[in-house]
Amino acid sequence: xxxxxxxxxxxxxxxxxxxxxxxxxxxxxxxxxxxxxxxxxxxxxxxxxxxxxxxxxxxxxxxxxxxxxxxxxxxxxxxxxxxxxxxxxxxxxxxxxxxxxxxxxxxxxxxxxxxxxxxxxxxxxxxxxxxxxxxxxxxxxxxxxxxxxxxxxxxxxxxxxxxxxxxxxxxxxxxxxxxxxxxxxxxxxxxxxxxxxxxxxxxxxxxxxxxxxxxxxxxxxxxxxxxxxxxxxxxxxxxxxxxxxxxxxxxxxxxxxxxxxxxxxxxxxxxxxxxxxxxxxxxxxxxxxxxxxxxxxxxxxxxxxxxxxxxxxxxxxxxxxxxxxxxxxxxxxxxxxxxxxxxxxxxxxxxxxxxxxxxxxxxxxxxxxxxxxxxxxxxxxxxxxxxxxxxxxxxxxxxxxxxxxxxxxxxxxxxxxxxxxxxxxxxxxxxxxxxxxxxxxxxxxxxxxx
Numbered sequence: 001x002x003x004x005x006x007x008x009x010x011x012x013x014x015x016x017x018x019x020x021x022x023x024x025x026x027x028x029x030x031x032x033x034x035x036x037x038x039x040x041x042x043x044x045x046x047x048x049x050x051x052x053x054x055x056x057x058x059x060x061x062x063x064x065x066x067x068x069x070x071x072x073x074x075x076x077x078x079x080x081x082x083x084x085x086x087x088x089x090x091x092x093x094x095x096x097x098x099x100x101x102x103x104x105x106x107x108x109x110x111x112x113x114x115x116x117x118x119x120x121x122x123x124x125x126x127x128x129x130x131x132x133x134x135x136x137x138x139x140x141x142x143x144x145x146x147x148x149x150x151x152x153x154x155x156x157x158x159x160x161x162x163x164x165x166x167x168x169x170x171x172x173x174x175x176x177x178x179x180x181x182x183x184x185x186x187x188x189x190x191x192x193x194x195x196x197x198x199x200x201x202x203x204x205x206x207x208x209x210x211x212x213x214x215x216x217x218x219x220x221x222x223x224x225x226x227x228x229x230x231x232x233x234x235x236x237x238x239x240x241x242x243x244x245x246x247x248x249x250x251x252x253x254x255x256x257x258x259x260x261x262x263x264x265x266x267x268x269x270x271x272x273x274x275x276x277x278x279x280x281x282x283x284x285x286x287x288x289x290x291x292x293x294x295x296x297x298x299x300x301x302x303x304x305x306x307x308x309x310x311x312x313x314x315x316x317x318x319x320x321x322x323x324x325x326x327x328x329x330x331x332x333x334x335x336x337x338x339x340x341x342x343x344x345x346x347x348x349x350x351x352x353x354x355x356x357x358x359x360x361x362x363x364x365x366x367x368x369x370x371x372x373x374x375x376x377x378x379x380x381x382x383x384x385x386x387x388x389x390x391x392x393x394x395x396x397x398x399x400x401x402x403x404x405x406x407x408x409x410x411x412x413x414x415x416x417x418x419x420x421x422x423x424x425x426x427x428x429x430x431x432x433x434x435x436x437x438x439x440x441x442x443x444x445x446x447x448x449x450x
Contacts, residue, residue, distance in 0.1 A: 107192020198305030223285030252363035
């Protein structure tokens with residue numbers, strides 16, 4: 001099980017073949033030190049990708065090498081067939097006039113931005129222009145319906161009716177449908193789904209260094225010698241020589257934003273066949289994975305944007321340091337193959353998903369309170385922002401809780417954050433009519449304010 005990337009492995013091996021050796025005779029070593037012809041290498045991966053090693057104790061003397069040989073026999077007997085679970089893909093959203101892709105950012109990201117009202121308005125420019133276009137141009141609206149058509153809505157019906165006779169746009173049926181669709185679209189935006197310049201890209205870290213290690217086991221690299229250095233990134237989604245903003249979900253606080261400098265490197269151009277939806281990062285002497293909520297290289301994706309307003313706002317939050325969780329796990333979880341342990345593992349996985357949701361929600365509540373305090377120049381703004389230090393640590397723990405055991409209860413941590421925030425959360429009870437009954441009924445007086 002691995003996240004694989006299209007690379008020119010054979011070209012790399014040819015370029016690194018010793019000058020006094022015929023390439024057809026050039027040999028490299030596998031993970032067990034056994035020689036193999038470089039010309040036969042089709043893929044370079046890590047031992048962690050071979051999940052069969054977890055069951056090595058079942059084969060022969062229980063060594064990983066025996067399991068590897070057994071695994072190869074099984075795979076060859078099945079025709080060397082591999083399955084692809086998912087692949088990188090481009091946004092289906094409309095592109096801008098210059099071809100720039102657009103992709104929605106989550107409400108968590110928007111809520112963590114220390115932005116002014118005008119800056120939020122600037123971030124909404126693409127959506128405002130889009131709404132104006134589908135309101136005032138029925139051809140643009142039909143294009144919108146086509147793009148969002150599926151088996152569960154009636155978009156295709158209205159598209160076909162318009163295609164058969166454009167006068168269909170003047171019918172009451174079409175007008176009412178259009179009004180509902182635009183209203184629903186605006187409601188989604190109010191919910192925090194806001195498209196800006198950018199798209200999601202699958203992450204790969206230091207692939208050239210990995211290839212170098214594959215041909216030379218003694219190879220060691222420092223940050224100064226890496227292909228990409230510091231905050232440098234490599235993506236063909238945008239032009240080189242500019243700063244780009246990276247975000248990943250789950251996202252809890254303002255410090256979960258990373259600014260990378262898009263850098264062209266000849267080795268990456270030569271050996272990496274990246275699409276626009278793959279991004280190469282540097283993870284050597286870098287805080288990028290910690291910054292982006294414990295990101296790893298098992299097909300995690302980041303939202304990449306060159307939006308200048310977003311860049312300006314994220315830079316403003318750079319004073320908030322990267323939050324590092326120093327909470328050590330007390331060991332991996334061991335399970336036996338029986339119904340009881342399978343049920344416990346299943347429950348732990350379910351609890352992990354619930355915990356991640358609760359942690360993110362707590363973080364968003366803290367961010368909402370912090371934004372309110374900031375807008376009112378309240379002296380406790382920085383204090384509440386620090387509550388998210390706890391949330392960020394809890395987030396990393398929640399993600400890993402299915403595989404690791406921690407000395408701290410995640411549920412207790414969430415409860416602590418909620419207690420810390422509660423003094424700042426107030427409800428204006430004058431907005432409601434309370435009626436005593438066996439089931440409490442609440443009538444909202446002023447729905448907009450509520």
